Amino acid sequence: MKAGCDMTERVNGFGQAIGPDVENWTARPRPPRTAMSGRTCRVEPYEPRHASDLFAAYSKDREGRNWTYMGYGPFEEENAFAEFAAATYPGDDPMFHVVVDAQSGRALGVASFLRIDPANGVIEVGHINFSxxxxxTVMASEAMFLMMGRVFDELGYRRYEWKCDALNAPSRRAAARLGFVYEGTFRQAVIYKGRNRDTAWFSITDGEWPALKAAFEAWLDPSNFDADGRQKRALASFRG
Structure with a gap:
């Protein structure tokens, strides 16, 4: 059951401040291995058949910039990428999904659910690698919206997290644009590719989700785009 949470400040019998009760809470289900479909894209669990499309899409990034803030890659040969994908993408946590263009049917990127915590209703989105x-694109934003909808509407989680290298300016901008709230930076959190990473944390909570959902739905409406597919209003403008 999805919980209700009265955020009124409370104290215990010793006058100490304590958190609000979370009523009727039960552990949440784990994400299912089923597709999420939208107007412009489909987000579906990774399968080996996606590897060729993904490698072709990533190969358009000639300089390998997409991989700068990933803990792996880039891959110069398709066989090397396919081996990496076979060893990494089929697991349950992280649970990798591919973003498939609804028009062409081609897989163009990946994102995953990870650090899945059903007992506390917390889940992270990460390993985002969009070609x-x-x-x-609209597809990129809709893919993130579909994953949010699964977390909050379908599964009833309380918190959705986004974390990135604090130096990854595009990822930080994307998190803010999508409605994630910056919470702080964990210094010297990770070593990857032989270098330090300070990790910036962002989140969305279930109480924030209804307004964000309404903004996404208004932004994604076809009436918000002209004949050339350009947005008339930015996503942030629908959040007020």
Whole structure:
């Protein structure tokens, strides 16, 4: 059952401040291995058949910039990428999904659910690697919206997290644009590729989700785009 949470400040019998009760809470289900479909894209669990499409899409990133803030890659050969994908993408946590262009049927990028915590209703989105053909598109935003909808509407989680290298300016901008709230930076959190990473944390809570959902739905409406597919109003403008 999805919980209700009265945020009124409370104290215990010793006058100490304590958190609000979370009523009727039960552990949440784990994400299912089923597709999420939208107007412009489909987000579906990774399968080996996606590897060729993904490698082709990533190969358009000639300089390998997409991989700068990933803990792996880039991959120069399709066989090497396919081996990496076979070893990494089929697991349950992280649970990798591919973003498939609804028009062409091609897989153009990946994102995953990870650090899945059913007992506390917390889940993270990460390992986001969108190819040049997917970046800054309606598909990219809709894919994130579909994953949010699964977390909050379908599964009833309380908190959705986004974390990135604090130096990854595009990821930080994307998190803010999508409605995630910056919470702080964990210094010297990770070592990857032989270098330090300070990790910036962002989140959305279930109480924030209804307004964000309404903003996404208004932004994604076809009436918000002209004949060339350009947005008339930015996503943030629908959040007020």
């Amino acid at each position: 040049p053909a997917l970046q800054a």
